[in-house]
Amino acid sequence: MANLEKKVIGVDVSLKMLTLNYKDSEGVIITRNIPNLKKDILGNLNFFDKEEYKIIVEATGAYSSKILYFSYELGFEVSMVNPVSIKRYGELKNHISKTDAEDSRLIREYGEQVEFRPYTPKSKTLEYLDQELNLWHDLEQSKKKYGLKLKALQQKAVVARKR
Numbered sequence: 001m002a003n004l005e006k007k008v009i010g011v012d013v014s015l016k017m018l019t020l021n022y023k024d025s026e027g028v029i030i031t032r033n034i035p036n037l038k039k040d041i042l043g044n045l046n047f048f049d050k051e052e053y054k055i056i057v058e059a060t061g062a063y064s065s066k067i068l069y070f071s072y073e074l075g076f077e078v079s080m081v082n083p084v085s086i087k088r089y090g091e092l093k094n095h096i097s098k099t100d101a102e103d104s105r106l107i108r109e110y111g112e113q114v115e116f117r118p119y120t121p122k123s124k125t126l127e128y129l130d131q132e133l134n135l136w137h138d139l140e141q142s143k144k145k146y147g148l149k150l151k152a153l154q155q156k157a158v159v160a161r162k163r
Helices: 038-045 061-073 083-092 100-113 124-154
Strands: 007-013 017-023 029-035 053-058 077-081
Touching: 007 061, 007 100, 017 100, 029 038, 029 100, 038 061, 053 061, 053 100, 061 077, 077 083, 077 100, 083 100
Parallel strands: 007 053, 053 077
Antiparallel strands: 007 017, 017 029
């Protein structure tokens, strides 16, 4: 079931920090926090042999995009795991505490048990288009919201300015 050809680096993701959990060459479990910044990700990933390690990342949308993209660019086998899957896995193991270090350990253990589809980033063109589409969608939603607000204000007994 599991592909144990490579050791697993479990990565818990937040806005500012990444928590990595892995076993070193002697099997000692190590947890390391690094800033969620390009230079820190690249500097720390260069510490690992891409032939020896694969990376399993908690999928958190924009927050996990840097670790996914840069580890893929460096040639690592990298996969995403749904946070709900990790939560359920933790429940099966009677995991109680909720810290980044514990979550990264759970992600690593889960990655040692389950085979995942490899992550492949979108092309740059598609990524740019997705970003533009998301911004356009948000602007449309804001326009609707303020249009409704203006209509509601016009129903007040005293209106600042008639439209």
